[in-house]
Amino acid sequence: MAKTLATLLAERAGENFELHDKHLNGQMVRVLKTIGYDRVYTKAKGPYLYDKDDNQYLDLLSGFGVFALGRNHPTVVAALQEVLTGEMPDLVQMDVSLLSGLLAEKILSVCPGDLNRVFFCNSGAEAVEGAIKFARYTTKRQKILHCEHAFHGLTLGALSLNGEEVFKEGFGPLLPGCAAVPFNDLAALEKALAGKDVAAFFVEPIQGKGVNIPSDDYLPEAARLCKKYGTLFVADEIQAGLGRTGKMWAGDHWGLEPDMILMAKALSGGFVPVGAVAMKQNIMDAVFNRMDRAVVHGSTFSKNNMAMAAGLASMNVLIEEKVVENAARVGEALIAELRALQPKYELLHEVRGKGMMIAMEFGAPKSLGLKASWGLLETANKGLFSQTVTIPLFKNHRILSQVAGHGMNVVKFLPPLVITDQDKDWIVQAMDAVIADCHKPAAILDLAKNLASHAMKSKAGD
Template sequence: MAFDLKAIITERQGENYDLHHKYVNRTLAKVLGTIGFDKVYARAEGSYLYDMDGRDYLDFLSGYGVYNMGRNHPVIRKAIEDVLSMDLPNMVQMDCALLSGLLAEKVAEITPPHLDACFFCNSGTEAVEGAMKFARASTGRTRILSLAGSYHGLSYGSLSATHNAQFQEGFGPLLPGVEKVAYNDVADLEEKLKQGDVAAFIAEPVQGKGVHIPDEHYFPAAQDLCRKYGALFIADEVQTGLGRTGKLFGFQHWDLEPDIITMAKALSGGYVPCAAIVTTRKIYQGVFSRLDRCVVHSTTFGRNNLAMACGLASIEVIKSENLVENSRVMGEKLMEGLRALASRHDLIKEVRGKGCMIAIEFQQPRSLKLKMAWKAIHKVDKGLFAQMVVSSLLDRHRILTHVAGHNMDVVKLLPPLIIGQKEIDRCVQGFDDVLQQVTRFPGPMWEFGTNLVKTAIGQKRQKQTAQA
């Protein structure tokens, strides 16, 4: 009997959560059911997902920033089809493949001129791991500095640079020599750099968790300090890169010249994982320093033909469709629309972001009745209110967003860079309606919040019982 994947998918569509409960991450499946995210998406195109009944869902999550060019872009799909149809040799390993050379050439064209050496891998965390190794090898130093609140990935090196207790809990001890720097604090950075043993300072231009943007002077000063004390500056562009912030790269908002860039997510086009470390030839050769070290840092799947084709096609789509400029313009319009809601909803504390990387932060309302409900929710979990908003946006308006991080009153938006006025209007109207619903206490949103509280309390009790 011939293998028929289409028939299998058609026959078993809808079993998604049962299968994951049995064989994959049952905790995730339970959480998604609790917050109302247990949807079954059957199709995707552009800025939208579609369920089995054909209803559209506005995708303002974009796979955590993967789909800058929208889902299932025909140009990228065609590139994959072309590669498959050519029966090219793939992952020979003891060769220098054409497609990886072509993508390295293209990446060098879109990054600053001093960055002319490229290493390909599979994911953002792998790119960060490699960048840390490159920094140590080329400087002969050991310490790595990263910012408080940062997120750089979840494998051991990148997790050590991810200064977020929720992700690090239970996985210690972490990599020695990786230290936290106070956010937006130039003096703290200099105090640590001047010890003279720091290999690199790594930072996201805009922090993914919470969408935090430092003062205008911070990154230029940080780069100057790295040069003064001989440390490398690594720009983690895994989420901010390739147009997300309204510039091709986030560091361009401050005219920076990093020594190493990490990129991933959107480089894949949403089809085949693709990531890159981009650096100077001098730093690169500090790693591959002798003939017997030509593969001292390597990855089996990093230069595979499908990933390289996706990278080439993705860069072409971003360029030819003017998505960087669209990100800037549409992002500003979206933030303007959301900020206008603040005059009607005192729950909105701030709308911030760059390009299509946006956060809406909430604050305690003035109404005495709502203030009591707010405090009750926050006593259990500081992130539950934001989850109420996210779940209501999905339930009432079929808009997919997410909470910006643990213990935050922040909802994060990462729409595809292809969005237009129609998607902006739907998002703003959805937020307006959901925040109006919050003022109805008691009401459906607060009932949902109460259920979240009960679930959270039950989980804490289970954990305490297990530890007893």
């Protein structure tokens, strides 16, 4: 490069939205401007983001769960610097790397049951794609089951297992043989499995869209039913795994021993795309059953040194710095304190979650004064009320959050697992203030004005 990266970024500072509108997804630019999220961030550390004016923001989105360790964790940075300066051989392909073997060993050491093989890839969606192929080849069956409202990724095979139509519209025909069953419904699951023609049941132990938590008997019994009918039980832990829920795996809350565990997101500390499938020996042996089949499934950039080193460093941080234990302790306290707000506010119907995977569900009020305002928003756009929480939470309290799914009034927090008790207090105090304001009829008008104002600014900038 003729200029250093620092020089280039300094010279072009503030052009983020202009460049994206011109060369990338312009609709995303319009969305961010409309809801007032058009900040220019210049620095990130731990659970915090900093804008060009050095204002500090608490990041409860953490890159959709990628930054479980917070941003720019020094241990992972150091590992990546070693790779960059170490002149290591990489992606030789006609070779097997030591780093990938070490990371596989570390992952399997914290997996439940008798999982003893790992397949590496580049993302969560790619892990899902691989698991679909492995399940079909191992069982010699074609059908794949998933749950309604599930999210497993956006590549074509993974998309075929998604339970939300908004992601599928216009992209069909999708992968044949995929069917949905209601989440947390054992009778429906057994009915779908009874024909003994289902290769695998893919399930998020806790659903990401909405943070839906099953009853305590659902997942253990689902695993038993899969075994009964010869179906592989595949736990999609891409978002909920690696400490997110206060256990290494969300399935650990119910003592699950899946046939395959899918992981990604937090695995590299947020630095390098990486995914993995941990599986039982018989699955690996079935797919790669002869020397001439050693390359029947793979990925060019999987097992690259940067990804493997980041993964190894991230796993060490999770274990050695007791990050999972912090997620359990602070997360449990945060959920309890948010739940304590429910009696104060009729719009706050439920607070649920485990560890640092938290949802606040809002619902129709009983009082006449609020009913009209609620109805106005729901008529305009189902799920719009959530923006009366997320927008002021960001604008007035500098807390970045998200709506938990399309068309639902659920606000979702996915904090870095390293947030402190002080951060917890920041969140609770901000939510108390924001929800209190939501109970004022003027809040609906304020939201409308807010959206209209930002939309006009966005249009003026086009």
